[in-house]
Amino acid sequence: MNFHEKMQSLRKKQGMSQEKLAEIVGVSRQAVSKWESGQSDPDKDKLIVFSDLFGVSTDKLIRDELSIEVERHQENDPGTYYDAWRYEFKSKRTLFGLPLVHINLGPGFCVAKGILAIGTVSIGALSIGGISLGGLCLGGLSAGFLGFGGIVLGLILAVGGLSIGALAIGGLAIGVLSLGGLSVGVFSIGGTAIASHVAIGGYAEGHIAIGQSPHGVIRIVTHTKDLSDLTSVQVRKLILKEYPGLWKPMIDWLTFFFR
Structure with missing residues (x-):
């Protein structure tokens, strides 16, 4: 949900008309209408007023829900990161100084190092990736004790x-x-x-x-x-x-x- 949709939803939850909101903020009703339709955005001072009025942080007002969820998930599990194009997971448990599982997937050069490693480049006891190195390797280019792939x-x-x-x-x-x-x-x-x-x-x-x-x-x-x-x-x-x-x-x- 973007800012314009949030603003309209919060106003309606308060049982407030556009005219009433405009009066509180000190702008015209047309200005409120443009904000809610996405034709224009309020300045920083107005965002602070909305934050106090609706009881939500300015950060939550202007950021989309996906960004907030990603951040919340990272706070709960700092070993995980993902966005629309990349996913990374690193287990908290380790063996010989390496995470038991490290997954690093996405465009570009994504390196995964772990007992089980999955990534563009993977290094591990069991490694899966475009380039894989380690014990048991599966990949386009593989090098290890046991290797399976294009060039091995x-x-x-x-x-x-x-x-x-x-x-x-x-x-x-x-x-x-x-x-x-x-x-x-x-x-x-x-x-x-x-x-x-x-x-x-x-x-x-x-x-x-x-x-x-x-x-x-x-x-x-x-x-x-x-x-x-x-x-x-x-x-x-x-x-x-x-x-x-x-x-x-x-x-x-x-x-x-x-x-």
Whole structure:
């Protein structure tokens, strides 16, 4: 409710006509009519008279209800801020000096730092945002222990359009174990797979190369796109012959796609 609407409402609550209000304030009825219709505004001295007459502060008279509510909410919970374009919440509880939850959303560069962080830029154990950094990260650009997003750097797991990590899964995947359209790593599986040890894909290049077009020291040609002409037992024996001390879960992962 704006000033003009408030003035009319307060006058009517007092059972007062425009003529009576004009007489008290010392102006013409036409002046009061213009104030209430929004055609003009009273000067500061008149606002003070209205404040005393209606028993409300000048601040409440001239400010809209949204501004007053935002201020009141902040007084009750100083960790929260919002307006028409931005919202920010920061929990009072902390862990390791960081708020448990920090949400900072809005246009521009909004940074959120917390155990759970959500913002344009987010830094936290669990972070969600355009740019996210931390433990478990979800964002357009993500970097952390576990990362999911468009461009991802993950210390342990990276899943995204472009992913780089120990275990990388994506359109372009680079990692110790990589799975993707273009896969590069120590052990790689993909449409195009390039690896130092084992490469499995349509085009495969590695020490052990398995695919429709393999290139390597040991080459196994498959004649089906789904690799169904080879069994996991055959592939497992081949890998163990070349890498007898290889970690069993790694072998399981490499032979997962075979029958």
